[in-house]
Amino acid sequence: MNNVKTSFSIRDMENLSGIKAHTIRIWEKRYNLFSPERTDTNIRTYNLESLQKLLNVTLLYKNGYKISKIAKLGDEKIPSLVKEIISLKSEKSHAINAFKLAMLNFDQSLFLRTYNELMEEKSFSQIFNEVFIPLLNELGLLWQTNTISPAHEHFISNLIKQKIYTHTEKLQLESPTKHDEVYVLFLPENEIHELGLLYINYQLALHGHKTIYLGQTMPIDSLEDLFKYYDNVQFVSYFTVSPSKGDINGYFEKIEAVLQKSPGSKFWVLGHQVQEIGEDRPKGAIKIFKNIDQLIESL
Secondary structure: OOOOOOEEOHHHHHHHHOOOHHHHHHHHHHHOOOOOEEOOOOOEEEEHHHHHHHHHHHHHHHOOOOHHHHHHHOOOHHHHHHHHHOOOOOHHHHHHHHHHHHHHOOOHHHHHHHHHHHHOOOOHHHHHHHHHHHHHHHHHHHHHOOOOOHHHHHHHHHHHHHHHHHHHHHHHOOOOOEEEEEEEEEEEOOOOOOHHHHHHHHHHHHOOEEEEEEEEEEOHHHHHHHHHOOOOEEEEEEOOOOOOOOOHHHHHHHHHHHHOOOOOOEEEEEOHHHOOOOOOOOOOOEEEOOOHHHHHHOO
């Protein structure tokens, strides 16, 4: 079965490009940039080539080209001009668009080519912060609006995970340079969103710390096993959907009970579920961070 998405509504085009549907219609009527097909009920549908063209036109438009000039370039000139203007300013948008197309087509080769081109100019940390994080933020919105399916999201997320694993492993082949504490990273029970935590693990290794990555859906009671081997354990977790906001205080109480068995140990947490909790609560050995950058700055 062919699972590649080849037909897009004008709302899909808007969500993927960031250009309003009304503007797309104007570009279509006034400048003949696109030739959508129409359903029996007169609803516009666009093919993959139209999406690719819109993404390229969007990049040119956002880099100062007037739409009237773009319309005169022709279908062959637009892609070549896009390649010419790729620079530090436009590279991010170009890469995000390429990754979107790779996702929509389940095209691993396009993902890898785009990623390798970025690696020629940037560090992995730069790629993650400047490209992957904005991409993932956009994907969340695309998923909510049914522009992409869970299969698309899982496909691109797992390719990004592969890159985090690869770069983390390279760092872990060398012995940690800091030995005052060990960082133990885990997700609470029923939490499976681990991209953020994986990247924190990479950053900790990059800063020379010893890390132990326990991964998804970890029972609190099992954390006590670490105290048999280490005195100062720095637990780190990421709450995206679990525990629920109503259960967070109870979760913190259980964590505090665990930490009391090792007075030098602490618990750091960040993620969507704790964003509304003030930084002064809870206190003691538990600390809440607004984002990954803030956590990294505290290392």
